[in-house]
Amino acid sequence: MTVSRALNGRPGVAGSTRQRVLAAAAALGYRPNKQASRLRTGKPDGLVGLVLATLADPLIASLTVGVEQTCAENGARIVLASSNGDPATEGDLIADLVARGVDGLIVVPAGDDHTHLNVGQRSGVPLVLARCPPAGVVADCVVVDEARGAYRACRHLFEQGHRRIGFLGSTRSWAGSERFRGYHLAHGHAEVAVDDRMVCRAREVAEVAENAARGMLTSADPPSALLVAGPSSLLGVLRAVAAQPPVAVVGFDVECADVVPYPLGVVSHDSVELGRAAAGLLFDQRRPSAAPRQVTIETSLVQTGPAPK
């Protein structure tokens, strides 16, 4: 129809006709059906699927803000879904989103293996992983430089004269293992040996970390600083060290750090920027054959309250 041309601003329509069409459309509140349009053209219609492992974690949820910003700039919308930490649900969601015709997919994976994410790949829908590198699937990704964050934290502590740094937190997740890797690297470069008795890589439970920290601090040769890789572990550690600061504590991604009644070093990053980068990878169309890209978000180290000696 001429109407289609007029509304889409295509050439080949008389100015007067165009006016009449636009006027009529406005009067009737007419809106072209984007789904039918896409069905015919096959072209992307600006829908990005966002699958999060959880919506409850503010750190993960805040990445939505960045994704939304970049999507809005590109005239796209987000279809949001939560896998609730279940990889099977994750697979179903991706299949559903692909069936709904999303142009791209951003996923914060629930598990370590991402083979099931191929469901979308086969349909030719671009995939970007957020917060961890791909495993079992080829895809672009945006990750936080956790290892360097931990490395810098340790170096900072070494420069302050610390020689025995304890490590607490699960290393089962990608982030946890990277933090542990950075911890090791820093020790290597500083030529300080890692004492396994100062390392507790148990699962993320406050009580476990609390006991482990107590054990380290009351041992014959206690650490003067603690690097705490997980949120629950940090809770436990803070209970163990109580209000008095005889030991330097560094944590990751702590919210309201400046209201914690204990001086704290915090390694953090810009989660909104991470979201923007992820969406950016999607819109910055990659050639299907090119090598997968990886964007790295840097961390910063901030000290709250007076640093304990």
Place this chain on the structure above:
Amino acid sequence: MTVSRALNGRPGVAGSTRQRVLAAAAALGYRPNKQASRLRTGKPDGLVGLVLATLADPLIASLTVGVEQTCAENGARIVLASSNGDPATEGDLIADLVARGVDGLIVVPAGDDHTHLNVGQRSGVPLVLARCPPAGVVADCVVVDEARGAYRACRHLFEQGHRRIGFLGSTRSWAGSERFRGYHLAHGHAEVAVDDRMVCRAREVAEVAENAARGMLTSADPPSALLVAGPSSLLGVLRAVAAQPPVAVVGFDVECADVVPYPLGVVSHDSVELGRAAAGLLFDQRRPSAAPRQVTIETSLVQTGPAPK
């Protein structure tokens, strides 16, 4: 096609044929195109538009969690968009979402007037407002019982023996004005006169509230308690009252309240539940002619730290 019947579990297909179809679909990774399906049937395909005034405010963003839960239970997905506090953008987004074929719309409005939300109404798309009652549009809504929250807070203070309660915070927003209304109601029922010198309804700026609170507390007849209706105002008030508690302070929707170095009464509500209720209204299809429904979310009052005398 027989394929269509088989995949949709319709009768009239031989068991053996059905098996072959399902097997082939699985092998090819075939997914029916939901858009084409909807185009043909005209039936809802499980897409809910969620338009938020802002994604940055955790209180508003957390309602997404509840909406997602209820949507997931009903096999629906969320299309998320932020109006960034701009009513014009809000109108555009709604039009866009309607064109995308959403079955319903949940909106946390950016402004006080909602006339522009009619864009969607005319297309017959159900609308639910969240966090404020409709103004200039007929729609269901879910609101927090702000007035009763303020009322209860005041009554609690009266029961503790307080007789002069100051009020600080903007009353321009719906929530603010409701809180002020509750403050007035409580005074009426307790037969305590409201002293206008104990009321500062200025806009939400920490410094303004800080100065106002200082003024009240250093006046000839100072209040012994303060009801603070806005987040920025609370920041200012807390600065004014410093660390010592000679005055009872009650705020609204305070996060990390238990780490604020001052005993605090907090009126709060379940924002996730609010989201669930909003989505619930959408799925619990209303007859087009029926009167608009309003769901009210109750508040709770919690005291952190020791209550000052």
Place this chain on the structure above:
DNA sequence: CTGTTAGCGCGTTCAC
């Protein structure tokens, strides 16, 4: 510059 024909992928309807 405008209208016509055809078909995107699906489901309804009605023959077979």
Place this chain on the structure above:
DNA sequence: GTGAACGCGCTAACAG
């Protein structure tokens, strides 16, 4: 129990 024809709303390609 199965398949053919038709149309949902839209647009690409060609006629007028």
